[in-house]
Amino acid sequence: MSDESPAELSEIRVEADNLYREETYTDLRVATIRRLVPVKSDGSPDPSRSELYSGQTNLMSQAGPLPVECPLEATSVEEAIQKFPEAIQQAVEKLIEEAKEIRRREASRIVVPGQMPGGGGLGGGGIIG
Numbered sequence: 001m002s003d004e005s006p007a008e009l010s011e012i013r014v015e016a017d018n019l020y021r022e023e024t025y026t027d028l029r030v031a032t033i034r035r036l037v038p039v040k041s042d043g044s045p046d047p048s049r050s051e052l053y054s055g056q057t058n059l060m061s062q063a064g065p066l067p068v069e070c071p072l073e074a075t076s077v078e079e080a081i082q083k084f085p086e087a088i089q090q091a092v093e094k095l096i097e098e099a100k101e102i103r104r105r106e107a108s109r110i111v112v113p114g115q116m117p118g119g120g121g122l123g124g125g126g127i128i129g
Contacts, residue, residue: 016041032056053080
């Protein structure tokens with residue numbers, strides 16, 4: 001649990017003017033599409049706001065399933081289905097680029113004795129010559 005105090009938790013409020021009904025569509029294989037339909041606080045449709053769509057899938061990696069999620073610029077379920085493959089491909093490419101950037105930053109870090117993982121340095125248990 002977080003360090004939030006009871007006073008801060010009591011200030012949590014539902015944004016009644018920003019409610020959505022969630023619908024989920026799946027092909028039971030690889031694709032899941034979420035449709036968020038704007039509703040008023042009484043649950044009736046709110047036509048003044050647009051529906052939101054997102055796509056989700058899992059890719060298998062050496063570490064196990066890797067969840068991938070992306071927004072879908074669509075105005076219908078049919079359009080979301082059509083845009084799903086390209087949107088997921090772009091999300092995967094972005095994940096790969098982010099992973100490469102993290103690796104690049106880690107590889108370029110300067111390692112200073114005493115700051116190595118596990119308390120490092122060449123003291124007790126270090127290299128024996």
